[in-house]
Amino acid sequence: MSPETTTGHGDISTGVAGGDSNASATRITPGNALRPEDIALEVRTGLAKPTEDVAEYALRLGDDALVLAQRLGHWISRAPELEEDVALGNIALDQLGHARSFLSYAGGAWEKSEDDLAYFRREHEFRSVQLFEQPNGDFAVTIARQFIVSYYQFELYRRLTESSDETLAAIAAKAVKEVDYHRDHSAQWILRLAGGTDESRTRMIHGLRLMWPYVNELFQDDDLTQRLAEAGAAVAPSSLREDFDRLTGDVLQEAELEVPDVPAAPGGGRRGKHSEHLGYLLAEMQVLAREHPGASW
Amino acid sequence: MAAQNLQSVPAELSPEDEAAGQANFDRVMAEDSRIEPKDWMPAAYRKTLLRQISQHAHSEIIGMQPEANWISRAPSLKRKAILMAKVQDEAGHGLYLYSAAETLGQTRDKMMEDLIAGKARYSSIFNYPALTWADMGAIGWLVDGAAICNQVPLCRASYGPYGRAMVRICKEESFHQRQGFEILLELSNGTPEQKQMAQDAVNRWYAPALMMFGPPDDDSPNSKQSMAWNIKRFSNDELRSRFVGMMVEQVRVLGLTLPDDQVRFNEDTRKWEHGPLDWHEFQEVLAGRGPCNAQRLERRREAHDDGAWVREAAAAYAAKQQAKQSMTTKEYAA
Numbered sequence A: 001m002s003p004e005t006t007t008g009h010g011d012i013s014t015g016v017a018g019g020d021s022n023a024s025a026t027r028i029t030p031g032n033a034l035r036p037e038d039i040a041l042e043v044r045t046g047l048a049k050p051t052e053d054v055a056e057y058a059l060r061l062g063d064d065a066l067v068l069a070q071r072l073g074h075w076i077s078r079a080p081e082l083e084e085d086v087a088l089g090n091i092a093l094d095q096l097g098h099a100r101s102f103l104s105y106a107g108g109a110w111e112k113s114e115d116d117l118a119y120f121r122r123e124h125e126f127r128s129v130q131l132f133e134q135p136n137g138d139f140a141v142t143i144a145r146q147f148i149v150s151y152y153q154f155e156l157y158r159r160l161t162e163s164s165d166e167t168l169a170a171i172a173a174k175a176v177k178e179v180d181y182h183r184d185h186s187a188q189w190i191l192r193l194a195g196g197t198d199e200s201r202t203r204m205i206h207g208l209r210l211m212w213p214y215v216n217e218l219f220q221d222d223d224l225t226q227r228l229a230e231a232g233a234a235v236a237p238s239s240l241r242e243d244f245d246r247l248t249g250d251v252l253q254e255a256e257l258e259v260p261d262v263p264a265a266p267g268g269g270r271r272g273k274h275s276e277h278l279g280y281l282l283a284e285m286q287v288l289a290r291e292h293p294g295a296s297w
Numbered sequence B: 001m002a003a004q005n006l007q008s009v010p011a012e013l014s015p016e017d018e019a020a021g022q023a024n025f026d027r028v029m030a031e032d033s034r035i036e037p038k039d040w041m042p043a044a045y046r047k048t049l050l051r052q053i054s055q056h057a058h059s060e061i062i063g064m065q066p067e068a069n070w071i072s073r074a075p076s077l078k079r080k081a082i083l084m085a086k087v088q089d090e091a092g093h094g095l096y097l098y099s100a101a102e103t104l105g106q107t108r109d110k111m112m113e114d115l116i117a118g119k120a121r122y123s124s125i126f127n128y129p130a131l132t133w134a135d136m137g138a139i140g141w142l143v144d145g146a147a148i149c150n151q152v153p154l155c156r157a158s159y160g161p162y163g164r165a166m167v168r169i170c171k172e173e174s175f176h177q178r179q180g181f182e183i184l185l186e187l188s189n190g191t192p193e194q195k196q197m198a199q200d201a202v203n204r205w206y207a208p209a210l211m212m213f214g215p216p217d218d219d220s221p222n223s224k225q226s227m228a229w230n231i232k233r234f235s236n237d238e239l240r241s242r243f244v245g246m247m248v249e250q251v252r253v254l255g256l257t258l259p260d261d262q263v264r265f266n267e268d269t270r271k272w273e274h275g276p277l278d279w280h281e282f283q284e285v286l287a288g289r290g291p292c293n294a295q296r297l298e299r300r301r302e303a304h305d306d307g308a309w310v311r312e313a314a315a316a317y318a319a320k321q322q323a324k325q326s327m328t329t330k331e332y333a334a
Helices: A009-014 A036-044 A052-073 A082-107 A114-119 A139-160 A166-195 A198-218 A223-231 A237-254 A277-291 B015-031 B043-068 B077-102 B108-116 B134-156 B160-188 B192-211 B223-228 B236-254 B279-286 B293-306 B308-333
Strands: B264-266 B271-273
Touching: A036 A082, A036 A166, A052 A082, A052 A114, A052 A139, A052 A166, A052 A223, A052 A277, A052 B077, A082 A114, A082 A139, A082 A166, A082 B077, A114 A277, A114 B077, A139 A166, A139 A198, A139 A237, A166 A198, A166 A237, A166 B308, A198 A237, A198 B308, B043 B077, B043 B108, B043 B134, B043 B160, B043 B223, B043 B293, B077 B108, B077 B134, B077 B160, B108 B293, B134 B160, B134 B192, B134 B236, B160 B192, B160 B236, B192 B236, B236 B271, B293 B308
Parallel strands: none
Antiparallel strands: B264 B271
C-alpha cells in the first residue's frame, strides 16, 4: 500500500503494509499491530503532523514509557524466576514500543526522529513524571511502581482512544490492550506478595510506601493538558484520579493492604524537574549514541 | 527440592519388560524414529540426554548475560527493542529446554542448583566478555550462527521433547543471526570508528565461535555413542567446516574479514578448512579459568538468591489459596 492509498489515520491502526520494509530483522509483529515505523513513515510523508501542543503532550507520554522501559529492561537476566525475566521483558518491550510511537509522532512537529529525542536531549528536557524514573529497588518496589503505572496508564489510554487526534487515538488503542495485561500482572503480584510470607508482606508494604509519594504528580493538570482536554485531544490528568483510586483501592483491599499514608512529593517532571535518579539513567542510555553523533545503527 | 524423581522415571521393571523395552528402543533407533518420555530407554541414554539438554538450557540462561549487558546502552530505540526481544527469547529457550529435561526425571530447581553450584556446564562461549556494541552483532552472527549449525540437526534428535523444542528454538535463532548480521552490516557501512568496532568484534569472537562445535573429532570421545543414538547427526569437524564455509561467503557481504588467513576450500575433500585453534584456551575456559566464568555464575547466583523470597511468597500464597479453595468446596459439600 503506498502512502497515497492510506486514507488518513484511521488506517494506521491496521498497519501500513508497504511501510518501512527494512525496519527490523525481527519483524514478527502480528499483521494488524501498529508499529512505530508506521507512525514514523506517516510523519515523514506528511500524513500525520501533530500540533505543537499535541507534540508536547506526546513527548510527555513517550518519555514516561521510555524511562520505564529503561528501568524494566534491567531486570532481564536478573528476575526472581525465568518466567519473570520473560514477563518483565515483555512489559519493558511494550513500554518501549509505546515510547517509540509517541516520540516518533512528537518529533513530527520539530523534524526530529525518535532517536534524536531519546538520545540527544538533556535531563531537564525530559518530560516524564518522577514515578517512572524511580529505581527498581527489590522486586516489591518494582511491582509497586508497576502497579501504580499500569492502573494509571490504563485509565489514560482507555480515554485517549477517543482523542480527536487520530494518531494519539491509534497509539492509545494499541497500548491500552497491552497495559491491561500489565495491570493483571502487577495486581497478581500485589496479592501474592501481600498474602505470601511475612517477609514478602513487609517488603510489599515498604515498596508501596516508597512509590506512593509520586502518585499525586500523575494527576496534576496544567495549561497544556487543560487546552488539549478542552479541544478533545487529550485527557485531563485529574479526571483519571477517581477511577485510579477506586480500582487500585479494590486490589489493595483484597490484598488486605492500606493505601499508604505518606506525604506527596511535589513532582515537576512535566516541567523538566526530576529526581536525582534520572541523570544516571540517561547517562547510561545515551552514552554510546552520543559518542558517535550522526552515526546510524 | 524433594521431588527429584518425577513420574516419568519408570519404576523397577521385570527382566521381561526390560527386554521388551530394550527391543522397542533398538527398533526406534533402527527406524530413526522417536523415543518419548514414557518409553523405556537405557540409563546411559537418559543420562546423556539429561546432561546435554540441561547444559543447553543453562547456556541459554547464562547466554542472556553478555547481551543483557548492552540493553541499557543500545544506540537506537529500534536496536534496544530488538535486543530486549532477543534476550527475552533466550529466557524462553531456557524454559522449553528445562521442561524437556524435566521429562527425563530431574526438576528445574535441581538443575538450577547444579548450575549455581558450578557442577553443571554451559557453553564456554559465554565466558567471553561483550565489550562493545559490535559484540551484539558478532554474537548474533557468529555465535548464534554456530549454534544454528549445531542445532538444526538436533531438530531430528531421537528424543521427542528435545527435537520438538529445537524446532521452535531454531526458528528464533535464525532471526537472531540475521539481526546480528544486520548490526554488523550497518556498522561496516558506517563511520570508520564503527567499521573498526565491527572488525574488532569479529576478530575476538571468530575463534571462540569455531570452538563451540567442540573438540576435533579424534578428541571427542562421546560423539560416537551420541551418533549411534541418533542424537548427534554430524561430527564436530564436519559442522565446523560447514560453518566456516558459510562465514566465508557472508563476511564478504559484510565488507569485513575473518581473522584467519588459512581458511580455504580443499578441493580433494570438498571441505572448508581453517587455521589452527587454541584448544588449550578452550580447555582453560572449560575448566573455569575463562575471562568471565566467575562473573557469570555469580550473577546467576545473585539473581537466584535475591529472588528466593519472591518464590517463597508465591509458593506460600498458592498453598493458602488452595487451602481456602478446598475449605470452600467442603462448605458447599456440607
